Amino acid sequence: MMIHGHGGNIFAAATALGCAPEDITDMSANINPLGPMPGLLHHLAENIHGVCRLPEVDAGQAAAAFADFEDMDRSGVIAGAGTTEFLYLLPRAANISAAVVVGPTYADYADALAINGVKHEFFMRHDSQGFSIDPDRLKTAAKGADAVFLCNPNNPTGGYTDTDLLTDLARALPDTVFVMDESYLPFVSGHGEKSLAHADLPNVVVLRSLSKMYCIPGLRVGFCAAPKGLAQTIRNHCPPWSVNAQAQQAVIFIAQNQDTAGKHEEKTRQYLKDQRAVIHRRLAGVPGLRVHDSDATFILLQARHFTAADVAGRMLEHRLLIRNCENFKGLDSRFFRISIKDPDTNVKAADLIAGYARERAQTAGRENA
Ligand SMILES: Cc1ncc(COP(=O)(O)O)c(C=O)c1O
Known part of the structure; x- marks a missing residue:
């Protein structure tokens, strides 16, 4: 069975940190951050x-x-x-x-x-x-x-x-x-x-x-x-x-429940559009970082002065799990992906990434001086 090509194993991350999987925010899985449509889980529980x-x-x-x-x-x-x-x-x-x-x-x-x-x-x-x-x-x-x-x-x-x-x-x-x-x-x-x-x-x-x-x-x-x-x-x-x-x-x-489903989808699309814009704004102009345009629940980022493993390690210290994309054929160790979550988490993640990128750009600048 091909089970190794997937990223972001929250269970392994929790074991490494010595915490419960629930204590980590999974920004590696690309699912709707607003959750299931209203009434769905209740309906399943009832049935x-x-x-x-x-x-x-x-x-x-x-x-x-x-x-x-x-x-x-x-x-x-x-x-x-x-x-x-x-x-x-x-x-x-x-x-x-x-x-x-x-x-x-x-x-x-x-x-x-x-x-x-x-x-x-x-x-x-x-x-x-x-x-x-x-x-x-x-x-x-x-x-x-x-x-x-x-x-x-x-x-x-x-x-x-x-x-x-x-x-x-x-x-x-x-x-x-x-x-x-x-x-x-x-x-x-x-x-x-x-x-x-x-x-x-x-x-x-x-x-x-x-x-x-x-x-x-x-x-x-x-x-x-x-x-x-x-x-x-x-x-x-x-x-x-x-x-x-x-x-x-x-x-x-x-x-x-087509109407409710349609509204949930529409609300999700709007939310994602807004949150992608928030993340883009916070990362705009950060040296050595490229933010790729996205129409989905996630954003691909590309670093110049550090690796995905470096930034993933830093984020995990803050209990945020991101997707290191180096095992995607055609990408390399500079690519990582974050999925959109609640507004506070999105801002926290963007600021951590921006801070890390600035730090590493400064170090790179000093080394090249
Ligand atoms: C592009 C893409 N296709 C398919 C899947 C698998 O989806 P499903 O849960 O429908 O099997 C994934 C899951 O991450 C995916 O990213």
């Missing part, structure tokens, strides 16, 4: 007896509810144990034998391909171009590949790639399946029209997670939206009962 029965074997009702909620074609939507389940079964289901991963990105695409014995290469975007995609370069790199794995907005760089650019790419390479991980797309304003699931492309598979926006990573539920024929093949590869009873309940609750 806990549901775990005494087998849930629907293919979570068909939950899949249909999600499809309606997102205005997607029901026949192409499948529910799974998080998007992770689809990442690991897609190489087999879609018969992929050569793939391109658009990096630097979430490690599980390459891990899932490797575990399935699929040959894969990375197409890297670079910090010098703000991690944007050069479509012509990607078209050339992906020629002949069975699949391209792409995350939008991308983890860990944070940027959103325009839907039109991605649509053109998918059209230009009709024999290549584009696996679009849209786990963070609900954090982008107007995400409904931006999803490639609405583009009606025969070679696009969209993945959507409920873990992030709905702050329920422990429930394990996500979706795959694929063209009809491929959707049926993917369904045939899904194990029975992979979406548990509580997870199915959660999806149906969200869909039945």
Whole structure:
């Protein structure tokens, strides 16, 4: 099992500090800082007896509810144990034998391909171009590949790639399946029209997670939206009962309370926009520090005079766990990621980072004098 590509292990950090995991603020996990939508946890608690029965074997009702909620074609939507389940079964289901991963990105695409014995290469975007995609370069790199794995907005760089650019790419390479991980797309304003699931492309598979926006990573539920024929093949590869009873309940609750869910999403988007701006303002002009633009729940930072491990150690002294991004292929030891939390924590984290960067820039200046 590929469990080593993930960062921010709060349990290990707590053991190292000799404290409880609850005493550490986890700024390494990218979930909605406002928490689950109102009423959801209460509903699950009230329906806990549901775990005494087998849930629907293919979570068909939950899949249909999600499809309606997102205005997607029901026949192409499948529910799974998080998007992770689809990442690991897609190489087999879609018969992929050569793939391109658009990096630097979430490690599980390459891990899932490797575990399935699929040959894969990375197409890297670079910090010098703000991690944007050069479509012509990607078209050339992906020629002949069975699949391209792409995350939008991308983890860990944070940027959103325009839907039109991605649509053109998918059209230009009709024999290549584009696996679009849209786990963070609900954090982008107007995400409904931006999803490639609405583009009606025969070679696009969209993945959507409920873990992030709905702050329920422990429930394990996500979706795959694929063209009809491929959707049926993917369904045939899904194990029975992979979406548990509580997870199915959660999806149906969200869909039945569409207004509340929509308001929660909107409030989250506004909150994140405001808080990202606060962090950007506090870090503006700090020497030796670059703050990358983000449309998601997290921000990627790049240091000149210190490493991610250095700053992570300093932050942990203040019980803040951040994500050292050096194990993302295509990044290096200077990159780290913080996820947005409550306003006080965001300010505290930004000020600690700014203070540390200034300190190290001064030392570097003295050493170079
Ligand atoms: C880009 C991306 N895709 C997928 C996942 C996994 O999500 P899920 O909980 O739906 O399996 C993560 C989790 O961090 C992620 O960052």
